[in-house]
Amino acid sequence: MAQLSPLLKQATPVLVDRGEGVHVFDESGRRYLDFTAGIGVTSTGHCHPRVVRAAQEQVGKLIHGQYTTVMHRPLLTLCERLGEVLPEGLDSLFFVNSGSEAVEAALRLARHATGRPNVVVFQGSFHGRTMGAASLTTSGTRFRSGFAPIMGGVHVAPFPYAYHYGWDERTATEFALRELDYLFATACSPADTAAFFVEPVLGEGGYVPANREFLAGLRERAERHGILLVADEVQTGFGRTGRFWGLDHFGVRPDVVVTAKGLASGFPLSAIAAPRELMNKAWPGSQGGTYGGNAVACAAALATLDVIKDEGLVENAAAMGQRLIEGARSVAREHAVIGDVRGLGLMVGSEFTTPDGKPDTATAQRAQREAAARGLLLLMCGAWMNVVRMIPALVVDAEQVDEAVQIWSDSVKAAVAAGE
Ligand code: PMP
Numbered sequence: 001m002a003q004l005s006p007l008l009k010q011a012t013p014v015l016v017d018r019g020e021g022v023h024v025f026d027e028s029g030r031r032y033l034d035f036t037a038g039i040g041v042t043s044t045g046h047c048h049p050r051v052v053r054a055a056q057e058q059v060g061k062l063i064h065g066q067y068t069t070v071m072h073r074p075l076l077t078l079c080e081r082l083g084e085v086l087p088e089g090l091d092s093l094f095f096v097n098s099g100s101e102a103v104e105a106a107l108r109l110a111r112h113a114t115g116r117p118n119v120v121v122f123q124g125s126f127h128g129r130t131m132g133a134a135s136l137t138t139s140g141t142r143f144r145s146g147f148a149p150i151m152g153g154v155h156v157a158p159f160p161y162a163y164h165y166g167w168d169e170r171t172a173t174e175f176a177l178r179e180l181d182y183l184f185a186t187a188c189s190p191a192d193t194a195a196f197f198v199e200p201v202l203g204e205g206g207y208v209p210a211n212r213e214f215l216a217g218l219r220e221r222a223e224r225h226g227i228l229l230v231a232d233e234v235q236t237g238f239g240r241t242g243r244f245w246g247l248d249h250f251g252v253r254p255d256v257v258v259t260a261k262g263l264a265s266g267f268p269l270s271a272i273a274a275p276r277e278l279m280n281k282a283w284p285g286s287q288g289g290t291y292g293g294n295a296v297a298c299a300a301a302l303a304t305l306d307v308i309k310d311e312g313l314v315e316n317a318a319a320m321g322q323r324l325i326e327g328a329r330s331v332a333r334e335h336a337v338i339g340d341v342r343g344l345g346l347m348v349g350s351e352f353t354t355p356d357g358k359p360d361t362a363t364a365q366r367a368q369r370e371a372a373a374r375g376l377l378l379l380m381c382g383a384w385m386n387v388v389r390m391i392p393a394l395v396v397d398a399e400q401v402d403e404a405v406q407i408w409s410d411s412v413k414a415a416v417a418a419g420e
Contacts, residue, residue, distance in 0.1 A: 011036075011379055012372045019046025022393050022400055024377070033376045033404055035392045040203075040235050040347075043262035044307045045393040051265045051303045058299035067095070067293050068284070074298035081305050082273065085244055090257055092279035095271045095293035099234035099260035100128025102270035103197070105287050106258050107132050109274065110195035110228050113281040117152075118193040120183070120227075122159035122176075124205030124383065127197060127232055136197050139205035140383050155188040161208045163340040163351060169211055177217040190225035195256075200246025200344075203235035206382035207342060207349025207389050215252040228255040228278075234270070235347070238262030239308055239394050242318030242345030249344065262394075265304045267297035313394040320396050321345035327405030328390065335412050337363050348390045349381065359384035363415050370411035376404055 017027045022045055024034045037043065044051055058074060065072040079093050086093075094109075096102050107119065119136065121127070127136040129143065135151035137143045144150055157180040162172040184190045196218050202208040222229045231254035236246030240262055243249055255278065260270030268291070308314060325341060325348050332338035332350060337360055339353035352364035364386045368378050371388075381387045390404065 011368070012377050014372070014377065021045040021048075022396050031375065032372075033392075033400060033407070035390045035404055036377050036379045037391055037393045038266060039261070039379065040240060040391045041261045042266045043238050043240065043394045044265045044304055044311075044313070045395040046266075048265060048303075048307055048395075050307050051300050054299045054303035055267065055296050058296045062295045064291070065295055066290060068288065072295050072298075074295050074302065075293045078293075078298045078301050081302060082271065085305070086257060086273050087245065087247070087254060089275050090254070090273040092276040093271050093273050094279065094287065095269065095298075096289055097268040097291050097294070097297075098128070098270055099232075099258070100130040100133040101289065101292075102234065102258045102260055102272050103127045103133040103136065103232065104130055106195075106197070106230050106232075106256050106272045107136070108287060109256065109272065109279065109282050110230060112283075112286065113278050114194040114226065114228065116192050116194040118155060118188050119153060119195050119197060120155050120157055120180070120188065120193060121197050122199075122202075123156055124159050124161060124202045124208065125156075125197065125199060125232075126202070126204030127199075127234075137204075139202070139381075140385075155183055155193075157183050159202060159205070159208065160211060160214045161202070161206070163208075163342070164206075166357075170213070173211060173214045173217070176214055180217075180221070184221075184225075190221070190227060193225065193227050195228040195230045196222060197230045197232055199232045199234075200236045200250065201241060201347055203347070204381050206351065206387045207347055209342060209344045210250065212250045212252070215247070215250045219252050222255070230254065230256040230258060232258045234258055234260045236344075238304070239314035239317050240345055240347060240391075242314065242321050244314055246344065263304065264297045264301040265307075267294070267300040269294065269297035269301055308394070311395065316396075317345045317394045320392075320394075320398065320401050321348065323398060323401045324348050324390060324392075324405070327401065328408065331405065331409045331412055334409070335416055337416055338412065343389075346390075346392055346394060346396070349387045350389075351382065351387045353386070359386040361386040363419050364388050366415035366418055367408075367412045370414045371407055374407045374411055376407040376411070378408075 160172040
């Protein structure tokens, strides 16, 4: 009998049967509060009726129409609608299927458009698992060791991860920018650098928000040296952080936006957006794939945009995110093992640390397991997998947030007691 590869190792013991809003149900009918949302994908909640209806209607009309052969209306309409929500000037779009593929597309575009080989990423970055995207990923050696050589031309500069350094935000930011300049003066000439790839909030790297000074520093260097600022909004886009785009918090303009996850409520769809002069520097055939811009996924994305707008989900993410982070902070105040709680909107991470300041992965993972046993699904992140993250659908309400915080409090208590 065939078995699932160990590559498909699960973070929770749940065999899910169906999902509805912020809940999933296992085959026995047991209900779980899903604060993972398919890793930030099901932004409108599981099986939102409007998304379901749009997808069902599209399935009956056209499932697949490959864009290099025939164009279809859902893709054209989605392009127009995304134009209304994208940062100004990003008026050309290209569609693929996953975050990693979109990162690959942005990477090639950056090299095509600038004719330069180098890319700068920031320590703790996660940009995906395909070879190019994995080469940009520095949030854990597990994502890149064992299959070297990875792509060359990638340089790593520090991210202002203040808690990790044990500094305040300002010191961490000054350090990060100074090190970037040092990198430019030593190993990686800015004249040979095509792009910065940056996440507005480090996602897999531990839910660490960037800040205005750091991003403005990147913008300024991008202008000065003709480097493209690529915002990887795969996890932070579509209202997740309480603004439509993560970068909206910081008033910094990107040259390229990479988006996926929340775009189509669970259908595989991703995109890059750039000014058309830039996008036109790539040529047809250099990018793309058979399934990109799938018609059903595009129809689901159109319904997703409608739901986000009509139900005020960006505003809800801001309000519920505030409630969630306050709740998580109140739990942290009772347990010294949680050294830091941080995030933006509905991305909230709790970092577990031993009394001597080392990552406490064991207690974090115990807390996650205790939560699953109590009906709350959570995920881990961070280089040491010692950050427990909460990333519920944007439709979450106050009662569900409070229920999750209560379960989280009980789970941490149990995890700490088990370690004593
Ligand atoms: N970029 C970021 C910021 C991500 O969080 C992820 C996925 N966690 C990716 C890229 C890769 O996306 P995918 O898993 O769809 O390839």
